[in-house]
Structures are given as C-alpha cells and as structure tokens.
Amino acid sequence: MEFRDYYKILNVPRSASPEEIRSSFRKLARQYHPDVAKDKKKDEEKFRQINEAYEVLGDPEKRKRYDQLGAAWQEGQEFQPPPQWRSGTRWTQTPEDFGFHVGGTGFSDFFEAFFADGGSLGSLFGHHRPSRMGMPRAGADVEADLAITLEEALHGTSKALLLRRQQSGKPGGRTQTYHVSIPAGVREGQRIRMAGQGQPAPAGGRPGDLFLRIRYAKHPYFRVEGSDLLYELELPPWSAALGTQADIPALGGKARLRIPPGSSSGQKFRLAGLGMPRKEGGRGDLYVTLTIRMPKSPTPEERALWEKLAQVSPPERSKGG
Known part of the structure; x- marks a missing residue:
C-alpha cells in the first residue's frame, strides 16, 4: 500500500x-x-x-x-x-x-x-452467519x-x-x-x-x-456535539466592548448575530435550528463562543490609544472589594 x-x-x-x-x-x-x-x-x-x-x-x-x-x-x-x-x-x-x-x-x-x-x-x-437447519451457510x-x-x-x-x-x-x-x-x-x-x-x-x-x-468529515468551521454545531468567533476587543453585528457561517448559508456591548471572552450565543438533524426530527442548534483576539504587536498609535483608555477607565476592583 x-x-x-x-x-x-x-x-x-x-x-x-x-x-x-x-x-x-x-x-x-x-x-x-x-x-x-x-x-x-x-x-x-x-x-x-x-x-x-x-x-x-x-x-x-x-x-x-x-x-x-x-x-x-x-x-x-x-x-x-x-x-x-x-x-x-x-x-x-x-x-x-x-x-x-x-x-x-x-x-x-x-x-x-x-x-x-x-x-x-x-x-x-x-x-x-450461522446456517439454519439444512440450509447453506450465508x-x-x-x-x-x-x-x-x-x-x-x-x-x-x-x-x-x-x-x-x-x-x-x-x-x-x-x-x-x-x-x-x-x-x-x-x-x-x-x-x-x-x-x-x-x-x-x-x-x-x-x-x-x-x-x-x-x-x-472534519469541518473547517464547526465541531459537532450531538445534534449541535459549535463555532468559535474571534473579535477584537473594541468590537466586544462596543458591540457589533457578525456574519456567522451556517450550513448552506450565513446567519447574522448581534453581539451586545460589553460582551466577554467565553460568552455563548445560541442560533436555534441551525445545527445537525435530530433523531427525533428537526435540527439542533448552532452555538457561537466568543473569543477576544488581542493585537499581538500594537502600533505606536494603537499603544497610545490603549494607554489613553487605561487613563480614562475606572481602576480594576477585586471581587472582594
């Protein structure tokens, strides 16, 4: 071979x-x-x-x-x-x-x-297969x-x-x-x-x-879990902070998903009826998990904006306080 x-x-x-x-x-x-x-x-x-x-x-x-x-x-x-x-x-x-x-x-x-x-x-x-009495073996x-x-x-x-x-x-x-x-x-x-x-x-x-x-067959966008499809959506931090509309690939087309302002990494969204066929009929769902994609090498201008954001944003507070 x-x-x-x-x-x-x-x-x-x-x-x-x-x-x-x-x-x-x-x-x-x-x-x-x-x-x-x-x-x-x-x-x-x-x-x-x-x-x-x-x-x-x-x-x-x-x-x-x-x-x-x-x-x-x-x-x-x-x-x-x-x-x-x-x-x-x-x-x-x-x-x-x-x-x-x-x-x-x-x-x-x-x-x-x-x-x-x-x-x-x-x-x-x-x-x-075992043969019945008097019949040739299958x-x-x-x-x-x-x-x-x-x-x-x-x-x-x-x-x-x-x-x-x-x-x-x-x-x-x-x-x-x-x-x-x-x-x-x-x-x-x-x-x-x-x-x-x-x-x-x-x-x-x-x-x-x-x-x-x-x-x-493995799919370039989706993972299959039962009758549901799982999809990871990468967004830059400003889109997650301000909210946006995202085109999500779906089997046979696309779906429009509204990302509300203040969304965080790991947050899940459900698009009903866009999954795989269910045994009992109908289709499962498409679940979109949000991943925040941070810039790896910000430009000087981007860095200046992040520093400005850090100055005007309220300081982080611990869960206890």
Missing part, C-alpha cells in the same frame, strides 16, 4: 503543535471544501486527503501511533511498517488480503489498515466507514463505491461500481445496508451484506 505523509498533506513540520496542526487544517479545508471547489474532482480529492490527515494528526493517540511508523518513507513507495509495529496490538494486512475491497469511502487503504475505528481493518469484517457481512461532509448529511447525497472482489483463479478480481443514496438527515454512526454486497457464501449460500457506517 502507499504510505501517506500526513504532515506533508497539512503542510506542517513533524514538530508542529496541536494548535499549528489545527490552524493549517482549517486554512486548507476552507480552501478545498466542496462548497467552494473550483476544480470539483481535484479539489474534493484534496479535501479528503486533508480530512484524513487531520483525523490522524489531530488525535494525540493516533498521531503517536503514526509517528511510530517512521518518517523516512517517500510518497509512492510500497509501504511496509517497521518491525516494532507488528509486535503491537494492531496489524498490517491490506484490504486485498481479504479478497474484498471497498473504494470511494473517503479513506485511503493506508488509513483503513492502521487508523480505522475498531483497531484495524480486520475488525471491520464480520463473521459468517456469507460474512462487511462493515466499512463512509465519510461525508456535514452539508451532505444535512441535504442528502449520492456516493459512487467501487467494490472489488477476488475471484478464485482470476487475477485482479472483479470490480463493480454502485451508486449509494445517502438520505438527508443521516446521523453519524448510522449504518446503511447494501443487501447481498458482502462476502460471497461458501457452498452456495446467500452472500453477506455490506454495511456503510456514516462518518462526518
């Missing part, structure tokens, strides 16, 4: 801090997000790579495991993990080792082999993650999957394309069943099913 250099994809050094990794992801994800893609096919592939890289490097445990794979591999080489990796709890079989591969899920073979939920690709494959079910954007989850979409099955005595196997309809309002973790598209059955039994487990 091909090694994925996640640091190169996010354009950060291996020594990058979590804040640097997050900042680079947001910048790149905004540039290549499908909603603003100029070259749709090329930019969407780039967006998938950026998401996959952040899925690993943005998670401390996954990043630690990734760093154990070594830094000497070049893109395009046939990748074999270092010996110490094999002695761990994870293993390194590729999808082809199972004679079954699902393409078009939004994740590379490299990610699925080492970082997919559940510990390894092997754990995504179910067991053969084929094994297969489960794989399918990455979609928050916008696709809200409005619904269609995904083209490539299913490659190894056939006995035939090199390369058989590849088929299936278009899967993702319903509007699908939730993370929800499974979509493709009947009869799992592993073939031994002795003439019916094949297993393929279950696609929905995963939300």
Whole structure:
C-alpha cells in the first residue's frame, strides 16, 4: 500500500503543535471544501486527503501511533511498517488480503489498515452467519466507514463505491461500481445496508451484506456535539466592548448575530435550528463562543490609544472589594 505523509498533506513540520496542526487544517479545508471547489474532482480529492490527515494528526493517540511508523518513507513507495509495529496490538494486512475491497469511502487503504475505528481493518469484517437447519451457510457481512461532509448529511447525497472482489483463479478480481443514496438527515454512526454486497457464501449460500457506517468529515468551521454545531468567533476587543453585528457561517448559508456591548471572552450565543438533524426530527442548534483576539504587536498609535483608555477607565476592583 502507499504510505501517506500526513504532515506533508497539512503542510506542517513533524514538530508542529496541536494548535499549528489545527490552524493549517482549517486554512486548507476552507480552501478545498466542496462548497467552494473550483476544480470539483481535484479539489474534493484534496479535501479528503486533508480530512484524513487531520483525523490522524489531530488525535494525540493516533498521531503517536503514526509517528511510530517512521518518517523516512517517500510518497509512492510500497509501504511496509517497521518491525516494532507488528509486535503491537494492531496489524498490517491490506484490504486485498481479504479478497474484498471497498473504494470511494473517503479513506485511503493506508488509513483503513492502521487508523480505522475498531483497531484495524480486520475488525471491520464480520463473521459468517450461522446456517439454519439444512440450509447453506450465508456469507460474512462487511462493515466499512463512509465519510461525508456535514452539508451532505444535512441535504442528502449520492456516493459512487467501487467494490472489488477476488475471484478464485482470476487475477485482479472483479470490480463493480454502485451508486449509494445517502438520505438527508443521516446521523453519524448510522449504518446503511447494501443487501447481498458482502462476502460471497461458501457452498452456495446467500452472500453477506455490506454495511456503510456514516462518518462526518472534519469541518473547517464547526465541531459537532450531538445534534449541535459549535463555532468559535474571534473579535477584537473594541468590537466586544462596543458591540457589533457578525456574519456567522451556517450550513448552506450565513446567519447574522448581534453581539451586545460589553460582551466577554467565553460568552455563548445560541442560533436555534441551525445545527445537525435530530433523531427525533428537526435540527439542533448552532452555538457561537466568543473569543477576544488581542493585537499581538500594537502600533505606536494603537499603544497610545490603549494607554489613553487605561487613563480614562475606572481602576480594576477585586471581587472582594
């Protein structure tokens, strides 16, 4: 399989801090997000790579495991993990080792082999179903993650999957394309069943099913918490002190938020009904958390104004007095 250099994809050094990794992801994800893609096919592939890289490097445990794979591999080489990796709890079989591969899920073979939920690709494959009395044993079910954007989850979409099955005595196997309809309002973790598209059955039994487990792709603006979306709004101190109107990104558009005078860092504002679909119907909310962005290097004129403000403002008083 091909090694994925996640640091190169996010354009950060291996020594990058979590804040640097997050900042680079947001910048790149905004540039290549499908909603603003100029070259749709090329930019969407780039967006998938950026998401996959952040899925690993943005998670401390996954990043630690990734760093154990070594830094000497070049893109395009046939990748074999270092010996110490094999002695761990994870293993390194590729999808082809199972004679079954699902393409078009939004994740590379490299990610699925080492970082997919559940510990390894092997754990995504179910067991053969027990046969009823006198009936052939059914084929094994297969489960794989399918990455979609928050916008696709809200409005619904269609995904083209490539299913490659190894056939006995035939090199390369058989590849088929299936278009899967993702319903509007699908939730993370929800499974979509493709009947009869799992592993073939031994002795003439019916094949297993393929279950696609929905995963939300990381978003450049929002974090998902249940059915709610969380957004951080940075404001300069004068805007927080005087009050302002702010345009807030929302799925499929923008929302206008009034920031009252005297707002403080950490203050939350709720925009009802602009979150993700709820299981019981309707949509969750969008919560905006205010962060005051102080100027790092004020100009002489700005410094003079801050000093003037300090002179005319009342002195700070402790809580006790």
